[in-house]
Amino acid sequence: MTSATHGLRIGARPTTPSTLHLDAVAREAERLAGAAPPISSPHVGAPPELRAALAAAVDDLASALGGLSAHLFALAEPGFAEVKSAAAIVETLEARGLRSELDVYGLPTAFVAELPAAPAASGAPDASDASGPTIALLAEYDALPGVGHACGHNLIAAASVGAFLALAEARRQNPASVPGRVLLIGTPAEEGGNGKELLARAGAFDDVDIAVMAHPFGADLADPVFIGRRIVRIVYHGVAAHAAAAPFQGRNALDAAALNYQAVGLLRQHLPPGDRIHGVFVDGGARPNVVPERAELEYYVRSHEISTLRELSARVDDIANGIALATGTGVEVTWDPQPFSLPIRHNGPLAERWALAQAERGRRVLRAADAPGAQAASTDFGNISQRVPGIHPVIAIAPPEIALHTREFAEYAGSPTSIESVTDAAYGLAATVADALLDADLLAAVRDDFAAAGGPVDVERTFA
Numbered sequence: 067m068t069s070a071t072h073g074l075r076i077g078a079r080p081t082t083p084s085t086l087h088l089d090a091v092a093r094e095a096e097r098l099a100g101a102a103p104p105i106s107s108p109h110v111g112a113p114p115e116l117r118a119a120l121a122a123a124v125d126d127l128a129s130a131l132g133g134l135s136a137h138l139f140a141l142a143e144p145g146f147a148e149v150k151s152a153a154a155i156v157e158t159l160e161a162r163g164l165r166s167e168l169d170v171y172g173l174p175t176a177f178v179a180e181l182p183a184a185p186a187a188s189g190a191p192d193a194s195d196a197s198g199p200t201i202a203l204l205a206e207y208d209a210l211p212g213v214g215h216a217c218g219h220n221l222i223a224a225a226s227v228g229a230f231l232a233l234a235e236a237r238r239q240n241p242a243s244v245p246g247r248v249l250l251i252g253t254p255a256e257e258g259g260n261g262k263e264l265l266a267r268a269g270a271f272d273d274v275d276i277a278v279m280a281h282p283f284g285a286d287l288a289d290p291v292f293i294g295r296r297i298v299r300i301v302y303h304g305v306a307a308h309a310a311a312a313p314f315q316g317r318n319a320l321d322a323a324a325l326n327y328q329a330v331g332l333l334r335q336h337l338p339p340g341d342r343i344h345g346v347f348v349d350g351g352a353r354p355n356v357v358p359e360r361a362e363l364e365y366y367v368r369s370h371e372i373s374t375l376r377e378l379s380a381r382v383d384d385i386a387n388g389i390a391l392a393t394g395t396g397v398e399v400t401w402d403p404q405p406f407s408l409p410i411r412h413n414g415p416l417a418e419r420w421a422l423a424q425a426e427r428g429r430r431v432l433r434a435a436d437a438p439g440a441q442a443a444s445t446d447f448g449n450i451s452q453r454v455p456g457i458h459p460v461i462a463i464a465p466p467e468i469a470l471h472t473r474e475f476a477e478y479a480g481s482p483t484s485i486e487s488v489t490d491a492a493y494g495l496a497a498t499v500a501d502a503l504l505d506a507d508l509l510a511a512v513r514d515d516f517a518a519a520g521g522p523v524d525v526e527r528t529f530a
């Protein structure tokens with residue numbers, strides 16, 4: 067069905083968004099990447115023999131990890147329903163003699179596997195003293211409804227499993243080579259559930275010193291920006307009335323919601339750069355001839371800092387309340403119907419070690435500051451990174467113009483060519499873990515960096 071307006075034919079199809087901005091960003095990215103200095107680390111990290119053992123182990127695992135990744139991709143189970151996916155990972159570990167516990171910390175599709183602290187090489191009586199920190203590798207394996215593994219979490223799982231198996235193999239070959247305790251934690255429902263926050267509240271990270279994972283992307287970045295996100299539901303309560311016969315007897319909840327949407331839209335001009343608010347109408351009444359007595363909006367409110375997210379939340383509250391006053395409606399504002407995400411705090415010394423390990427695999431990793439095209443996504447890893455030192459680098463599996471959560475990205479995540487990114491990420495994670503386990507100076511620098519960034523945050527009560 068089309069209509070004619072001043073000679074223009076307007077059809078049902080939308081116009082196509084321009085790529086001019088993306089093109090300009092791509093040109094600037096290329097220019098900056100060419101000028102960016104390579105990332106280095108002042109620390110020595112794990113010795114060459116261990117690095118070689120980890121690299122060999124990862125390469126031996128390539129077909130098993132590729133098989134696991136492909137299997138998870140085909141399952142494409144959404145958050146909290148990753149039953150077969152979690153079972154497949156546990157089976158992969160068991161096939162190599164590594165036990166794990168499924169259904170932990172209150173989440174049926176979460177699991178934990180452990181390489182316990184190795185007895186100290188010196189034979190010290192108290193192994194726990196000499197055995198170093200506890201480091202957790204995190205595995206995501208949830209998919210998105212409709213578009214499957216369009217965020218590539220099948221690759222995240224395969225990479226962290228690969229790193230864990232490689233560290234286990236290195237220790238099997240030489241028990242003294244990998245001191246400390248390494249956990250592999252299966253973390254459900256990153257998408258739409260913030261499973262890591264649920265796990266953390268249940269104690270999964272209480273004795274974890276460092277947490278690491280890697281995410282597939284369209285570029286190799288050591289410290290990609292992921293911003294904080296809260297969800298807010300706003301319900302206006304009005305008074306129903308006949309919209310034609312007695313509108314003066316009504317209070318219009320939809321009018322209130324429409325004003326709210328406009329006011330939040332106007333607020334957007336004045337947000338800190340890169341912050342985001344985006345919303346939908348969930349309920350706007352049922353029939354035109356009834357003044358709507360209920361209307362509901364849902365927004366995602368995102369900001370780069372915890373402090374600015376708190377401030378922005380207060381402005382959204384003020385808008386909701388002010389409009390209730392203006393329209394004579396009642397209002398209910400519900401924040402965080404599921405756990406919020408905090409911005410990622412990347413640990414500098416660990417991010418540098420990741421970049422060096424990727425250089426060993428032939429990948430050139432950039433700092434986010436040298437890569438324009440700011441990301442404005444959010445992840446529940448942010449909450450972990452505010453509790454303990456951690457990294458969440460991204461690894462290129464697709465060209466830069468292919469965005470996460472698209473069918474195109476899913477194609478890359480499911481392609482056999484993605485196995486190289488899995489083995490590279492597995493090596494990078496294993497080497498970074500080994501670096502932190504074996505290099506006391508690095509570990510001290512990791513802790514100093516975390517303390518300098520403010521130390522641990524009481525995440526659960528951030529917005530209380």
Ligand SMILES: [Zn+2]
Nearest residue numbers: 217257470471
């Ligand atoms: Zn995602």
Ligand SMILES: [Zn+2]
Nearest residue numbers: 217219256281
């Ligand atoms: Zn993701």
